[in-house]
Ligand code: SF4
């Protein structure tokens with residue numbers, strides 16, 4: 001891109017963890033000669049949500065009417081829109097109970113409190129506008145943000161990761177929690193890129209980076225392992241829904257895994 005890259009970072013319903021993660025990076029300072037921060041409240045007091053940008057990074061799920069208007073405005077004003085983090089890409093943990101009425105969820109959390117805005121069921125940004133690229137995770141890895149930003153800066157396009165957490169886990173030589181302890185690790189069906197962080201600490205993956213493509217070759221052996229360890233389809237699906245409730249391929253993928261089991 002010619003001239004300074006105009007960047008916007010916008011927050012919808014979120015914990016602000018994604019932008020905090022990136023705002024704290026030392027490398028952001030090196031970006032300043034090549035970029036203009038048009039909107040990023042955590043970094044720039046004079047931020048403008050309505051101004052045109054080259055790249056709009058959006059964190060958070062769309063959960064109010066105001067946010068519907070904001071994402072549409074961001075799309076109008078941006079050349080490239082990047083959904084950042086599990087909330088923006090898949091609706092996040094706030095979508096976990098997406099099949100329950102929003103009024104019931106609201107009451108469970110806030111009781112009879114009144115608010116100025118109308119809450120909506122939390123949804124991914126892509127349910128409302130076209131998204132050009134996704135940065136996965138809760139929060140995403142700093143390196144993924146730097147890679148995307150750096151690639152855009154040189155006028156190129158970042159690649160997506162299409163292999164599962166297990167690949168990084170095996171490369172790191174971590175003991176397999178699924179095989180050795182029978183715990184429901186979701187590494188086999190979750191997009192890699194975190195360097196298998198949780199299994200590295202002896203904790204089963206809960207799928208925060210989202211599901212990989214569902215048409216993968218190792219489903220039959222995976223299904224067999226799940227079954228041998230006594231894990232059910234419902235258990236895997238419920239666990240995967242923590243971060244992936246809106247993933248349109250999720251049920252099909254888990255169904256397929258279990259269909260492949262040879263009795
Ligand atoms: S993806 Fe995770 S870290 Fe980012 S805003 Fe959502 S809850 Fe926070």
Ligand code: SF4
Nearest residue numbers: 166169176177185187
């Ligand atoms: S611990 Fe989890 S991520 Fe690691 S190899 Fe086993 S199933 Fe895959």
Ligand code: SF4
Nearest residue numbers: 194198205206207208
């Ligand atoms: S191991 Fe799984 S839950 Fe942990 S950071 Fe990686 S994708 Fe997220």
